[in-house]
Amino acid sequence: MIFSFTGGLFAQNTFLVACADGRTAVLVDPGAAAPSALAAAKAKGLSVEAILLTHAHLDHIERVAFAKRETGAPVHLHPADRPVWDDAITRAATFGVPFEPPEPPDADLVAGATLAFGGSEFRVAFAPGHAPGHVIFVSTTEPVALVGDVIFQGSIGRTDLPGGDYRTLMESIRSQVLVLPHETRLYPGHGPETTVGAEARANPFVAPLYAGHFA
Ligand SMILES: [Zn+2]
Ligand SMILES: [Zn+2]
Structure with a gap:
């Protein structure tokens, strides 16, 4: 079960992913709406075991220091996005976004690895291009993927x-x-959820190039 919370200057989506055991959750991309996501976790009796980042653009890590302090959960980032992470303070100043500088990430995401939490499992797929260390989280148990800004x-x-x-x-x-x-x-980092089929058919950036190969 995935709950989304939208907020901030860039209308970024923060996700609370409830795991199969009904007690565990992971927080994905704690942006401006992270306090609402954590309040929901508390209301649902979910314990946040990890903070997973698709990438380190400011809008996706805006409240990561807060989220870590509230949950004590380790922060996972792909190392190729560490320069982006380090640049976030500069970006925050540029945009005038109040930003609490976080401690360094706790764990490196590894392409192809799987992460298991509370009976749910996610494969880490390396998907650079929007950011150098961008990953997506693909559930191995449900037809669901958190795709960040890909x-x-x-x-x-x-x-x-x-x-x-x-x-x-x-x-x-x-x-x-x-x-x-x-x-x-x-589940993208901005805007509504969609499906692979819908984008393969109708996404104007994607369909002309690739849809025919997968139709
Ligand atoms: Zn981004
Ligand atoms: Zn974004």
């Missing part, structure tokens, strides 16, 4: 920020997203 309903992640690259992003979408079963529900 792909959105009808759009794709921007590639003009440091470490971004358009061709790399399109290859990540082809090799890591479009290969998932079409019924897979995608």
Whole structure:
């Protein structure tokens, strides 16, 4: 069960993922709405065991220091996004976003590894292009993936920020997203949830390039 909370200057989605055991949860990308996500966890009796980051853009780590302090849960980030993490303070100043500098991440995400929490399991898929160390979390037990800013309903992640690259992003979408079963529900970092099938058919950035290969 995935609960989404939207907030902040960039209308970022923070996700509370309730695990199969009904007691455990993970927090994904604690942005401005992280306090609401943690309040929901408390109300539902869920213990947050990990903080998982798809990437380290400011809007996705805006409240990571708060979330770690509240939960004590370890923060997981792919090491290739560490420069982006380190740049967040500068970005916050640029945008005038109040930002509590977090301690360094606790754990390195590894491409292809699986993470198990409370009877649920997620595969870490490396999907750079929007950010150099961007990953997506693909459930191995449900047709669900948390895709960060790789792909959105009808759009794709921007590639003009440091470490971004358009061709790399399109290859990540082809090799890591479009290969998932079409019924897979995608939870992006901005905007509503969608499915692999819907984006393969109708996403104007993706369908002309790749839909034919997967139809
Ligand atoms: Zn981003
Ligand atoms: Zn974002």
